[in-house]
Amino acid sequence: MFESSTIKDIARALNLSTSTVSRALRDSYEISAGTKKLVMDYAQQVNYRPNPNALSLKERRSKSIGIVVSEVANHYFSQAINGIESIANSRGYTVIITQTHESFEREKTNVQHLASRSVDGLLISLSAETSDVSHLEQLHQRGLPIVFFDRVPERIDTFKIIADNAKGAYEATSHLIRSGHLKIAHISSSAHLSISIERLTGYTDALHENGLSIHPEYIKNCPHGGMIQDEVETAVKELLSLKNRPDAIFVAGDRLTMGCMHVLKKLNMLNPTKIAIAGFSNSDVLDLFNPPITSVFQPAFDMGQLATEKLLELIEAKFPVTEFERNILQTRLFIR
Amino acid sequence: MFESSTIKDIARALNLSTSTVSRALRDSYEISAGTKKLVMDYAQQVNYRPNPNALSLKERRSKSIGIVVSEVANHYFSQAINGIESIANSRGYTVIITQTHESFEREKTNVQHLASRSVDGLLISLSAETSDVSHLEQLHQRGLPIVFFDRVPERIDTFKIIADNAKGAYEATSHLIRSGHLKIAHISSSAHLSISIERLTGYTDALHENGLSIHPEYIKNCPHGGMIQDEVETAVKELLSLKNRPDAIFVAGDRLTMGCMHVLKKLNMLNPTKIAIAGFSNSDVLDLFNPPITSVFQPAFDMGQLATEKLLELIEAKFPVTEFERNILQTRLFIR
DNA sequence: TTGAAAGCGCTAACAA
DNA sequence: TTGTTAGCGCTTTCAA
Numbered sequence: 249m250f251e252s253s254t255i256k257d258i259a260r261a262l263n264l265s266t267s268t269v270s271r272a273l274r275d276s277y278e279i280s281a282g283t284k285k286l287v288m289d290y291a292q293q294v295n296y297r298p299n300p301n302a303l304s305l306k307e308r309r310s311k312s313i314g315i316v317v318s319e320v321a322n323h324y325f326s327q328a329i330n331g332i333e334s335i336a337n338s339r340g341y342t343v344i345i346t347q348t349h350e351s352f353e354r355e356k357t358n359v360q361h362l363a364s365r366s367v368d369g370l371l372i373s374l375s376a377e378t379s380d381v382s383h384l385e386q387l388h389q390r391g392l393p394i395v396f397f398d399r400v401p402e403r404i405d406t407f408k409i410i411a412d413n414a415k416g417a418y419e420a421t422s423h424l425i426r427s428g429h430l431k432i433a434h435i436s437s438s439a440h441l442s443i444s445i446e447r448l449t450g451y452t453d454a455l456h457e458n459g460l461s462i463h464p465e466y467i468k469n470c471p472h473g474g475m476i477q478d479e480v481e482t483a484v485k486e487l488l489s490l491k492n493r494p495d496a497i498f499v500a501g502d503r504l505t506m507g508c509m510h511v512l513k514k515l516n517m518l519n520p521t522k523i524a525i526a527g528f529s530n531s532d533v534l535d536l537f538n539p540p541i542t543s544v545f546q547p548a549f550d551m552g553q554l555a556t557e558k559l560l561e562l563i564e565a566k567f568p569v570t571e572f573e574r575n576i577l578q579t580r581l582f583i584r
Numbered sequence: 585m586f587e588s589s590t591i592k593d594i595a596r597a598l599n600l601s602t603s604t605v606s607r608a609l610r611d612s613y614e615i616s617a618g619t620k621k622l623v624m625d626y627a628q629q630v631n632y633r634p635n636p637n638a639l640s641l642k643e644r645r646s647k648s649i650g651i652v653v654s655e656v657a658n659h660y661f662s663q664a665i666n667g668i669e670s671i672a673n674s675r676g677y678t679v680i681i682t683q684t685h686e687s688f689e690r691e692k693t694n695v696q697h698l699a700s701r702s703v704d705g706l707l708i709s710l711s712a713e714t715s716d717v718s719h720l721e722q723l724h725q726r727g728l729p730i731v732f733f734d735r736v737p738e739r740i741d742t743f744k745i746i747a748d749n750a751k752g753a754y755e756a757t758s759h760l761i762r763s764g765h766l767k768i769a770h771i772s773s774s775a776h777l778s779i780s781i782e783r784l785t786g787y788t789d790a791l792h793e794n795g796l797s798i799h800p801e802y803i804k805n806c807p808h809g810g811m812i813q814d815e816v817e818t819a820v821k822e823l824l825s826l827k828n829r830p831d832a833i834f835v836a837g838d839r840l841t842m843g844c845m846h847v848l849k850k851l852n853m854l855n856p857t858k859i860a861i862a863g864f865s866n867s868d869v870l871d872l873f874n875p876p877i878t879s880v881f882q883p884a885f886d887m888g889q890l891a892t893e894k895l896l897e898l899i900e901a902k903f904p905v906t907e908f909e910r911n912i913l914q915t916r917l918f919i920r
Numbered sequence: 921t922t923g924a925a926a927g928c929g930c931t932a933a934c935a936a
Numbered sequence: 937t938t939g940t941t942a943g944c945g946c947t948t949t950c951a952a
Contacts, residue, residue, distance in 0.1 A: 251644075251727070252700075254929055265939045270931060280937060297700035301640040302929035305944045308587075310637065320665060320681075326657035333683065342701055345656075345681045347669065364588075364633040365678055391587070509872050518872065533869050536845050536854065590945055601923045606947060616921060638945035641928045 253294045262290055273298075304366065312342040313559060314362030316355060316372040318473065319347045323530040324502050324548045325373070328397065331552025332371060339560055341368070350475040352377035359383055369393035369559045374401060376438045376473035393562035397555040398546075400442050407558040408574045409551050413443050416544040416579030417450025420526045421498050423542055423583060425458050429496035429524055433466040433487045435480070435508060436500040437473035444469070447500040447528070466494055474503035477510070484511040488523070499527030505543070506531075528579075540584030547577045589630045598626055609634075640702065648678040649895060650698030652691060652708040654809065655683045659866040660838045660884045661709070664733065667888025668707060675896055677704070686811040688713035695719055705729035705895045710737060712774045712809035729898035733891040734882075736778050743894040744910045745887050749779050752880040752915030753786025756862040757834050759878055759919060761794050765832035765860055769802040769823045771816070771844060772836040773809035780805070783836040783864070802830055810839035813846070820847040824859070835863030841879070842867075864915075876920030883913045 255273070259266045264283070272279045272287035273296075279287075290296075304310040313336055317325040329345060336343045344367060346358040355375045360383070362370060372384065372394060381401040388394050388404050397409040424432050434451045436444045452462050468483035470476070487494055499505045505527035512518040512525070520539055529543040554575055562569055591609070595602045600619070608615045608623035609632075615623075626632075640646040649672055653661040665681060672679045680703060682694040691711040696719070698706060708720065708730060717737040724730050724740050733745040760768050770787050772780045788798050804819035806812070823830055835841045841863035848854040848861070862878040870877040890911055898905055 255931095256929070266929085267931075267940080268938055270929095271938090274931090278937060283937080299641070299929050300701050301637045301646065302944090303931090304637040305635070305641055305928090305946090306930050306932095308944075319662070320656040321659060321662035323657060326655070326662075329656060330683075342680065342697065344678065347666075361678065365636050506869065506872075510868070513872050518874070531869075532846070533842065536842075536849050536873070538854070538874070591947095592945070602946080603924080603948075604922055606945095607922090610947085614921060619921080635945050638928090639947090641930095641944090642946050642948095644928070 252299075253296050254299065255296075258287065258290055258294070258296060261294075262286060309368050309563075310342075310366045311340055312344055312365075312367050313369045313371060313556070313563075314359075314365070314367040315343060315345045316358050316362070316370065317345070317347060318350050318373065318375060318475075319503075320345065322502050323532075324398070324528075324546055327530055327548035328373075328552035328555075331549035331554075332556045333552075334549075335553050335556035335560070341560070348375035350376040350472045352380075356383050359387070363387055363392060369395070369563045371555050371559055372396050373398040374441065375399075376441060376471060376475070379438075379440045391568075393559055395555045395559040395562065397551050398443065402442070405572055407555070407562070407572050409555040409558065410442070410446075410574070410576055411546040411551065411579050412576050413446035413579070414450040414453070416528065416546070416581070417447040417498065417500065418454045419450075419579070419581045420528070420542065420544050421451045421454035422458070423581060424496045424498060424524060424526050425454065425460070427496075427524065430460060431466070431492065431494040432460070432496045432498055433468070433494035434498050434500065435468045435470065435483050435487075435504055437469065437504065438471040439469045441473075444500060451498055463492070465490060470504060470507075473501060474507040477507055480504060480507035481511045484508055484515075488515070488517070494523065496524035496526070499525060501527070502529045502531060505529045505534075505541075509541075534582075534584065537584075542584050543582050545580045545582055547579070551577055588635075589632050590635065591632075594623065594626055594630070594632060597630075598622060645704050645899075646678075646702045647676055648680055648701075648703050649705045649707060649892070649899075650695075650701070650703040651679060651681045652694050652698070652706065653681070653683060654686050654709065654711060654811075655839075656681065658838050659868075660734070660864075660882060663866055663884035664709075664888035664891075667885035667890075668892045669888075670885075671889050671892035671896070677896070684711035686712040686808045688716075692719050695723070699723055699728060705731070705899045707891050707895055708732050709734040710777065711735075712777060712807060712811070715774075715776045727904075729895055731891045731895040731898065733887050734779065738778070741908055743891070743898070743908050745891040745894065746778070746782075746910070746912055747882040747887065747915050748912050749782035749915070750786040750789070752864065752882070752917070753783035753834065753836065754790045755786075755915070755917045756864070756878065756880045757787045757790035758794070759917060760832045760834060760860060760862050761790065761796070763832075763860065766796060767799075767802070767828065767830040768796070768832045768834055769804070769830035770834050770836065771804045771806065771819050771823075771840055773805065773840065774807040775805045777809075780836060787834055799828070801826060806840060806843075809837060810843040813843055816840060816843035817847045817850075820844055820851075824851070824853070830859065832860035832862070835861060837863070838865045838867060841865045841870075841877075845877075870918075870920065873920075878920050879918050881916045881918055883915070887913055 348355040395407045400408040470479040526542040534541040684691040731743045736744040806815040865879040
């Protein structure tokens, strides 16, 4: 149905060989100015576009990168994607976005699919369900460039771009303490995720430093990072029914914060005099609440940009890269 | 760097010809059971994946579709994308998402890029800046399957999936009237967009039907659909400084609704006793406000699914399709 | 039942 | 300066 003209067409039309046309289009020094102009003009006229599949086949690279995130309807990720796009597009790469919806199975399928789609590299933030990363390890060992951001695995040695989660969590928790809350609970994504571990550390550090003890029953995990609202609802309800009911919650994620607020709203408890909330979120909607909600903002756009730069470094490296950094970007506490 | 095994490798290893391997892998009737098993097993063992570029080149299709939306950080679009993905993936298609950020230039670049990336079809919602659609018309005429959703052009004859914008707007406006508001303003995206026109119709219909007159100064357009917050701010401020100040605003979009609320918040006017708001939005965050905000919900997921089904119908059609429908899906008013 | 060869669009080594 | 040819991975016609 949809056919665009090829080098062959141009060659035939101009009575030249395909190689001459190819070289002319690529502005090769071997071609005379006259021929070049002839070819270029005609190509322009018929709106010639090189066939990317042919190019990929020939050059053994697709000039595309794959992204794996939980979901685009999450301000952290949509901002990160904007950062990724900005770098990738400017360097001539297409971006293929896939969503796991926090499912391990979908992560495996997506990664498999991207790899077999012959992307040149992968940008991944692990799903909440993912603890086994052998599907990625395998690809990594076979030489596929991978950069992790946000939720990163321990085991695989490559570039990792993360926010200073511990510090962000520490600041948010400290803020709650300074605001007069002494019984601070913590709701987080699945326990094994890097971000959960780091944010938990920040939370406990802040409590310790302020002479508050840690109550294990104050710490709740939602194994699906808030994708399953029932998990959030159960967590919040359990917290609220504790004998020693917390007076604040530090929530460790964008979706979780919203989920939590929905539960509290439903219970008519969405009010800091009843229970205060502070959480990780990149959504500016928190501004709109009355009273507004303090949140930890991650430099998502910058993280996306940096991750992409690192990935392109790997992809375009002349020699195998063996030295990897772990870049930690600073979060920002929006006190509201 | 990252090489996976090819049919050639398998052929060499098993001492067969590439064509035999190819046929065995495709379970061709011409190949003996023994050879098939041999090949299949070995392929499994070396984790053989067909090279999609070679396939695309050969079959002249890429099994991928391109999406063009304003931005993924918009609940309407992220939900539509989920719908698109659900159908596309189940039918073996990869999806390439691009964002225009409401810019005409970026729309042209993205469309151009997708077309030259040899996607098999395009799913498009026009950018707020787009009034000239010749870049799409051209591709359409050359036979590229295109389905429009949400913001659709008049001129191009193909499948179009839209919400019943007029009715949705009518209901939201009527709701405001029923709630006692008589001076209802309207903030919308750029005036030429199909959704703006349709929503304006619903708005004026509701006013007329209730014996209210239309004040042109009550109707404001933001040419960038809320991407430029200054435009929203100006619009709101102009409305608020009118001698005959409106007591309600019907806002015609997801991002615009949020933008509007930010401005009102800044002016300490985010309160229905001062000025009420009702708008098109697919975000459930509106639930959380006190008092909550009434909104028109579009069946974004369903629209995405339907659009994809129609697109695949076009892509996989044996004969050129010349009969096109315009599917109108019902919105839902969430009275809060 | 299997293999040889051509061709999808493109680039590049080699020849002229 | 331009042309011929081979090959990237795959399918498919034709031949054996």
